[in-house]
Amino acid sequence: MLPKSCFILLTVLSVIAAIVGLLVGPVQISPVVLIDMLFSEHDQTRDEMIIQVIRLPRMLLSFLIGSVLAICGAVMQGLFRNSLADPSLIGVSAGASAGASFVIVFGAILFPTSVLGLSAVSIGAFAGGLLAAWVVYRLASSSEGTSVATMLLAGIAISALAGALNQLFSFLADNDMLRRISLWQMGSLESxxxxxxxxxxxxxxxxxxxxxxxxxxxxxxLLGESEARHLGIGVEWLKRRLIIYTSLGVGIAVSVAGTIAFVGLVVPHLIRLLIGPDHRYLLPASALLGGLLLVSADAVARVAIAPAELPIGVVTALLGVPFFISILIRQRNRVYA
Amino acid sequence: MLRVSSASLSSGNILRVKDFNLTCEPGLVTALLGPNGAGKTSLLKLLSGELKADSGELWLNERQIHEWKPIERAKMLACLPQHSTLNFPFTVEEVVLMGRNPYDTGTVNDLEIVRQTLEAVDSWQLVHRNYTELSGGEKQRVQLARVLAQVWQPTKVSGENKNRVLLLDEPSSSLDIAHQQLLQKIVLSMAEQGVVVVMVVHDLNFAFYCASQLVLMSQGQLVAQGTPTEMMQNDLLQTVIGVNLEFIAHPVTGKPVVIFK
Structure with a gap:
C-alpha cells in the first residue's frame, strides 16, 4: 500500500471512529444531535451535555494517548532494532505502576490530593516511570556509550524490581486501596x-x-549502530534524545490512563506490514492508527457491558491479541509456504 | 589520505592492535592480510573511527579522525562491515538510498546514484525486492552498493575537495566467483578515481590482483608490508598465514597467481 493512501484511509477511519465514539455508550445518541450541536444555537439538551462533558474529552484523550503510545512504540522498535520491543521495555510502565501504587497506599498521609489539576496518583506514576527509565538508562551507559543490549536487560531487571515494589505496596494496602490499585493497572479513561x-x-x-x-x-x-555512525549520525546523542522523548511520552500516557499494554507493540507492526519500515511514514501513520485503535477500544469498553464499563486495557488486549495472532499466522504461512 | 601512527587498541586484557603505523595514499588499494584474530577488523574499526585508539594518532585527510563531525566524516569515508544485521523489510532501493544519508543532493540525483551503484554490482534487477528475502551474496552486493553510493561522487567538506576513503571488511566472503571478479573491477575503478581503498581479504589472489600495498598482520602487529612483488619474495607471508605457497605466472596474462602446495 502506498503511504499516501494509507494516511487517507487512517484519517477517514479515525473520523468515523471519533463520531461513533461520541454517539455510542450507555446512552445511545442520534447523529442528528451532533449536527444540531454544531450548527444551531439553543439551550443544551441532556444528550449534548453527555457529549460535551463526558464523551468529547474522553474521545480526545484516548486518541492522544493511543497516538503517543504507538509512536513511542515505533521509536523503541527502531532504537532496539527489534519489532518486538515496546515502550514498557525501558521500565517506564512498571515504574509508573509502582509509583501509582505507592501514592495510593501512602498518599493520604504524604501528599496533597492534586497539584496543578493532576491527581497525586498521576504525578506519582509519572515520577515512578521517569525514575525507572532513568535508572535503566544509567545502568546501560558507560563512558563508551549506551549499550542497547544492556539496556534491554536492565529494563527487565528494573521492571522486575518495580513489580516487586508494586506487590509490596499492594500487600500493605487495605481493601479499598487494593481495588484502586488494580483498577489503575487495568487502565482507564473514565476520569x-x-x-x-x-x-x-x-x-x-x-x-x-x-x-x-x-x-x-x-x-x-536499523542497518546497525556502527553503520549508522558511518552514515554520519551522532548515534550516542540520538539514543539519549529518543530515550528521553519516549520516557516522557509514555510516562504522561501511563500516568493519565494507567497501563494500556499492546498498542505500542502492535500498531507499528501493523503499519510496517501495510507500508514498510520507513520511519518517515511509519511514525505519523502509527500515531494515527494508535489513536484510532484506542478510540475504538474505548467505545467497545463503554458498550460491551453497558451500563457498566470494561477497563480499556482489557479491551485492547482482548481484541488486539487474537487479531495480532491471526496476522502472525498469516505471515508465518507466507514465509514458509 | 589515511594515516595511522603508533596506534594501539586493547579491549579488556587483549591487545587488538599494537603500535601500528600505516599510510594509505589516494588511488592506491591496501589489502590487510593475516590469520583469524590478527586484528585486521580492529584496525579497520580504528581507521573508520568507530573505535578510538588508546594511544597514537589516526589522520583522515588533514585532521585527526575524531576531530571531524560525524556528518563530515561520513562524506569522506564509507565502510562495509563484515556482517549486516538489517532484518526490517526495506526494499533494496531504500537500503542503497541510505548511503546518500549524509548528503542533501536531492532525490533525483540520489536515485540516479542508486541506479548506477546497483548496476555496478550487477544488482539493478533486485531494486524493488525486499532486502530480507535476498540470499547472502545478494545482500552483500546490495550493502556494497549502499557503501559505494556514499562515496560515488567527488566529495566536498565546507567547500573544499576531499579525498574519499572506502573501507571493506571481507567484501567477497559471500560472493560467487563471477561477482568476486566484478568486485575486483569495482575496487580498481574506485582507486582509479583517487579513492583510498583499504580492504580485509583472505583470498590471496584477490589481494595480489587488486592491491598495490599488502599489509601482513599477526597478533595486532604489522609483520610485513610491501608491493605484491616485494611480498611474493617475503617468506614471512607463508609463516604468518601458515600454508606453503608458490607463485606462478598466469599462462595468459602473465600476472602472478598464488597456488598452494
Missing part, C-alpha cells in the same frame, strides 16, 4: 478532563514535531 487533555496534547504535539525529525536517523539505525 478524562480538559486539564489532562491539555497535558497530553502538549506532550503529543511536541513529540509529533520532534520524533519525525529523527526518521532518517532511525532508518539508518
Amino acid at each position: 478524562a478532563d480538559w486539564q489532562q487533555i491539555t497535558y497530553c496534547a502538549l506532550t503529543t504535539g511536541v513529540l509529533m514535531i520532534l520524533l519525525p525529525r529523527e526518521s532518517r536517523a532511525l532508518n539508518a539505525m
Whole structure:
C-alpha cells in the first residue's frame, strides 16, 4: 500500500471512529444531535451535555494517548532494532505502576490530593516511570556509550524490581486501596478532563514535531549502530534524545490512563506490514492508527457491558491479541509456504 | 589520505592492535592480510573511527579522525562491515538510498546514484525486492552498493575537495566467483578515481590482483608490508598465514597467481 493512501484511509477511519465514539455508550445518541450541536444555537439538551462533558474529552484523550503510545512504540522498535520491543521495555510502565501504587497506599498521609489539576496518583506514576527509565538508562551507559543490549536487560531487571515494589505496596494496602490499585493497572479513561487533555496534547504535539525529525536517523539505525555512525549520525546523542522523548511520552500516557499494554507493540507492526519500515511514514501513520485503535477500544469498553464499563486495557488486549495472532499466522504461512 | 601512527587498541586484557603505523595514499588499494584474530577488523574499526585508539594518532585527510563531525566524516569515508544485521523489510532501493544519508543532493540525483551503484554490482534487477528475502551474496552486493553510493561522487567538506576513503571488511566472503571478479573491477575503478581503498581479504589472489600495498598482520602487529612483488619474495607471508605457497605466472596474462602446495 502506498503511504499516501494509507494516511487517507487512517484519517477517514479515525473520523468515523471519533463520531461513533461520541454517539455510542450507555446512552445511545442520534447523529442528528451532533449536527444540531454544531450548527444551531439553543439551550443544551441532556444528550449534548453527555457529549460535551463526558464523551468529547474522553474521545480526545484516548486518541492522544493511543497516538503517543504507538509512536513511542515505533521509536523503541527502531532504537532496539527489534519489532518486538515496546515502550514498557525501558521500565517506564512498571515504574509508573509502582509509583501509582505507592501514592495510593501512602498518599493520604504524604501528599496533597492534586497539584496543578493532576491527581497525586498521576504525578506519582509519572515520577515512578521517569525514575525507572532513568535508572535503566544509567545502568546501560558507560563512558563508551549506551549499550542497547544492556539496556534491554536492565529494563527487565528494573521492571522486575518495580513489580516487586508494586506487590509490596499492594500487600500493605487495605481493601479499598487494593481495588484502586488494580483498577489503575487495568487502565482507564473514565476520569478524562480538559486539564489532562491539555497535558497530553502538549506532550503529543511536541513529540509529533520532534520524533519525525529523527526518521532518517532511525532508518539508518536499523542497518546497525556502527553503520549508522558511518552514515554520519551522532548515534550516542540520538539514543539519549529518543530515550528521553519516549520516557516522557509514555510516562504522561501511563500516568493519565494507567497501563494500556499492546498498542505500542502492535500498531507499528501493523503499519510496517501495510507500508514498510520507513520511519518517515511509519511514525505519523502509527500515531494515527494508535489513536484510532484506542478510540475504538474505548467505545467497545463503554458498550460491551453497558451500563457498566470494561477497563480499556482489557479491551485492547482482548481484541488486539487474537487479531495480532491471526496476522502472525498469516505471515508465518507466507514465509514458509 | 589515511594515516595511522603508533596506534594501539586493547579491549579488556587483549591487545587488538599494537603500535601500528600505516599510510594509505589516494588511488592506491591496501589489502590487510593475516590469520583469524590478527586484528585486521580492529584496525579497520580504528581507521573508520568507530573505535578510538588508546594511544597514537589516526589522520583522515588533514585532521585527526575524531576531530571531524560525524556528518563530515561520513562524506569522506564509507565502510562495509563484515556482517549486516538489517532484518526490517526495506526494499533494496531504500537500503542503497541510505548511503546518500549524509548528503542533501536531492532525490533525483540520489536515485540516479542508486541506479548506477546497483548496476555496478550487477544488482539493478533486485531494486524493488525486499532486502530480507535476498540470499547472502545478494545482500552483500546490495550493502556494497549502499557503501559505494556514499562515496560515488567527488566529495566536498565546507567547500573544499576531499579525498574519499572506502573501507571493506571481507567484501567477497559471500560472493560467487563471477561477482568476486566484478568486485575486483569495482575496487580498481574506485582507486582509479583517487579513492583510498583499504580492504580485509583472505583470498590471496584477490589481494595480489587488486592491491598495490599488502599489509601482513599477526597478533595486532604489522609483520610485513610491501608491493605484491616485494611480498611474493617475503617468506614471512607463508609463516604468518601458515600454508606453503608458490607463485606462478598466469599462462595468459602473465600476472602472478598464488597456488598452494
